[in-house]
Amino acid sequence: MTTNIPLLKADHVGIHFGGLKALAGVNIELYPGELVGLIGPNGAGKTTFFNLLTGVYEPTEGSIVLGNEKLNGLAPYKITRKGISRTFQNIRLFGELSVLDNVKVAYHSLARHSIFSSIFRFPSHFSGEKEIEEKAIEFLKIFKLESYMHEKAKNLPYGQQRRLEIARALAAHPKLLLLDEPAAGMNPQETQELMNLIAFIREKFHLTILLIEHDMSLVMGVCERIYVLDHGQLIAHGTPEEIRNHPKVIEAYLGEEVS
Amino acid sequence: MTTLKRINGFWLSMVLALVFFGAVHLLISGGVLNSFYINTLFFMAINIILAVSLHLIIGITGQFSIGHAGFLAVGAYASAIMTMKLQIPFSLALLVGGVTAAVAGLLIGIPSLRLKGDYLAIATLGFGEIVRIILLNVDYVGGASGMTVTHLTSWPWVFACLLITIIVIANFTNSTHGRACISIREDEIAADSMGINTTYYKVAAFVIGSFFAGIAGGLYAHHFYIIQPTNFGFLKSFDILIFVVLGGLGSMSGAVIAAILLTIVSTFLQDYPETRMIIYSLVLILVMIYRPKGLLGTRELTSFFRLRRAVEGGKQNDNKHTVA
Numbered sequence: 001m002t003t004n005i006p007l008l009k010a011d012h013v014g015i016h017f018g019g020l021k022a023l024a025g026v027n028i029e030l031y032p033g034e035l036v037g038l039i040g041p042n043g044a045g046k047t048t049f050f051n052l053l054t055g056v057y058e059p060t061e062g063s064i065v066l067g068n069e070k071l072n073g074l075a076p077y078k079i080t081r082k083g084i085s086r087t088f089q090n091i092r093l094f095g096e097l098s099v100l101d102n103v104k105v106a107y108h109s110l111a112r113h114s115i116f117s118s119i120f121r122f123p124s125h126f127s128g129e130k131e132i133e134e135k136a137i138e139f140l141k142i143f144k145l146e147s148y149m150h151e152k153a154k155n156l157p158y159g160q161q162r163r164l165e166i167a168r169a170l171a172a173h174p175k176l177l178l179l180d181e182p183a184a185g186m187n188p189q190e191t192q193e194l195m196n197l198i199a200f201i202r203e204k205f206h207l208t209i210l211l212i213e214h215d216m217s218l219v220m221g222v223c224e225r226i227y228v229l230d231h232g233q234l235i236a237h238g239t240p241e242e243i244r245n246h247p248k249v250i251e252a253y254l255g256e257e258v259s
Numbered sequence: 260m261t262t263l264k265r266i267n268g269f270w271l272s273m274v275l276a277l278v279f280f281g282a283v284h285l286l287i288s289g290g291v292l293n294s295f296y297i298n299t300l301f302f303m304a305i306n307i308i309l310a311v312s313l314h315l316i317i318g319i320t321g322q323f324s325i326g327h328a329g330f331l332a333v334g335a336y337a338s339a340i341m342t343m344k345l346q347i348p349f350s351l352a353l354l355v356g357g358v359t360a361a362v363a364g365l366l367i368g369i370p371s372l373r374l375k376g377d378y379l380a381i382a383t384l385g386f387g388e389i390v391r392i393i394l395l396n397v398d399y400v401g402g403a404s405g406m407t408v409t410h411l412t413s414w415p416w417v418f419a420c421l422l423i424t425i426i427v428i429a430n431f432t433n434s435t436h437g438r439a440c441i442s443i444r445e446d447e448i449a450a451d452s453m454g455i456n457t458t459y460y461k462v463a464a465f466v467i468g469s470f471f472a473g474i475a476g477g478l479y480a481h482h483f484y485i486i487q488p489t490n491f492g493f494l495k496s497f498d499i500l501i502f503v504v505l506g507g508l509g510s511m512s513g514a515v516i517a518a519i520l521l522t523i524v525s526t527f528l529q530d531y532p533e534t535r536m537i538i539y540s541l542v543l544i545l546v547m548i549y550r551p552k553g554l555l556g557t558r559e560l561t562s563f564f565r566l567r568r569a570v571e572g573g574k575q576n577d578n579k580h581t582v583a
Binding site for chain 2: 054056075076077080081085086088092093094095096097101104105106107108109111113115118119120121125128129132168169172
């Protein structure tokens with residue numbers, strides 16, 4: 001499944017906010033088609049790492065390369081268009097917009113009609129909007145969300161909101177999907193459904209996935225490799241089995257959880 | 260199918276608008292409406308243009324701008340200079356007013372739209388005041404005593420500008436570009452991570468909004484015979500802001516209705532100058548207490564019709580909503 005050329009390569013990436021070193025010297029390589037976990041205690045810098053990858057913050061050291069393009073210093077929307085999209089730890093849907101419109105927003109970058117053609121309603125506006133709508137509906141059907149289509153996103157049940165956020169991230173056509181604690185606040189049954197969903201989308205969209213998660217059964221169950229962060233530094237990396245028995249990891253984090 | 264329906268709705272409203280235009284035109288040319296009503300009507304239309312243009316910036320894109328009177332002033336003075344000093348025809352002067360205001364919007368928007376919330380509000384407030392102070396000190400436009408302007412604004416002009424404003428802003432909103440703007444209002448970080456160029460759309464909304472504020476300025480200048488910098492102080496900005504907030508942030512028809520209602524209220528309260536501001540303020544407070552999301556919330560008038568149709572068509576679904 002994996003090839004030798006990494007899809008994403010983070011080389012000695014770090015960031016400091018004033019005097020606070022949030023991350024330092026993080027080396028991560030993701031190969032096409034992999035599902036990799038990123039774990040660590042609270043405040044270890046996991047979400048900060050996601051923010052670096054997606055351009056919310058610019059790394060103060062090191063480089064991030066996707067395929068063969070350097071991502072350092074690019075605006076977030078440009079990074080998304082290059083093929084990284086994400087979900088958020090605390091769900092960030094467009095609450096007042098309908099479920100359908102949420103997905104349509106992700107298709108925006110594919111739209112070819114200009115502001116002028118929309119204002120003056122040129123034919124290109126109608127064909128462009130029609131294309132976006134058809135694709136978005138098709139997409140909602142894949143995620144079995146089409147019955148909620150015209151519902152406001154904020155009125156959806158929690159589990160469905162998570163599902164919609166993943167659907168929306170995928171509608172931006174990423175090569176690499178970053179999931180920030182997708183199982184947070186879910187009961188075991190919902191977590192199981194989520195695991196099935198992740199397996200399903202991975203198959204269907206040929207994705208590489210990087211997953212932050214606290215739920216150990218989920219991480220150990222689905223990830224092929226795991227990176228462990230603690231205090232802004234990588235302390236271990238390997239297969240779930242290796243991580244489970246790694247002394248540093250047990251010391252930092254997993255001790256009472258797994259052994 | 261749906262596009263067909265939408266186009267039919269568009270033409271239906273166009274026909275209604277033209278009927279309204281013709282009726283009012285007959286009333287005015289027939290001398291049925293006296294100058295007081297004509298004045299109020301023109302003022303109302305100008306206020307609607309201002310409200311709808313600010314609605315695009317605040318209601319749709321979520322950028323809290325309170326310097327809208329600055330763009331109104333730029334448009335008013337630019338178009339007045341065109342007709343009074345350079346003898347350029349009114350139609351062109353209106354356009355110049357709009358374009359000048361749009362350029363001002365671009366120049367202000369690019370640096371200040373990095374700011375968010377309260378900070379943006381203060382920056383735009385500052386812009387409005389700067390415009391006013393500059394006009395106050397430029398003798399070419401008459402300084403504090405203002406500039407006399409020929410009365411050129413007529414009902415066809417007012418109506419045409421109003422119609423174009425509403426159509427352009429509605430068309431913009433109901434497109435992928437409008438959705439991009441709404442997504443910025445809802446969650447800027449998420450919009451960014453969905454591939455939306457947030458800066459571009461914030462500036463675009465700002466420029467389109469200030470363009471129409473400039474057009475309104477042209478109509479305003481050529482309606483009131485005289486323009487003075489004091490007409491464009493921050494109280495004017497707040498007047499426009501109130502239309503948008505009272506109508507419901509995010510609802511264009513709400514902004515229109517609020518502009519109409521408040522113009523009527525403030526016009527008829529002119530007979531009671533001592534209590535005018537008290538009553539006006541009371542109206543605002545009461546509306547905000549009983550309808551904290553504004554008159555229409557984020558909904559549009561048309562959605563009420565659509566809702567009714569859906570309810571009529573879907574009676575058999577009623578059972579599904581019973582508590583399980």
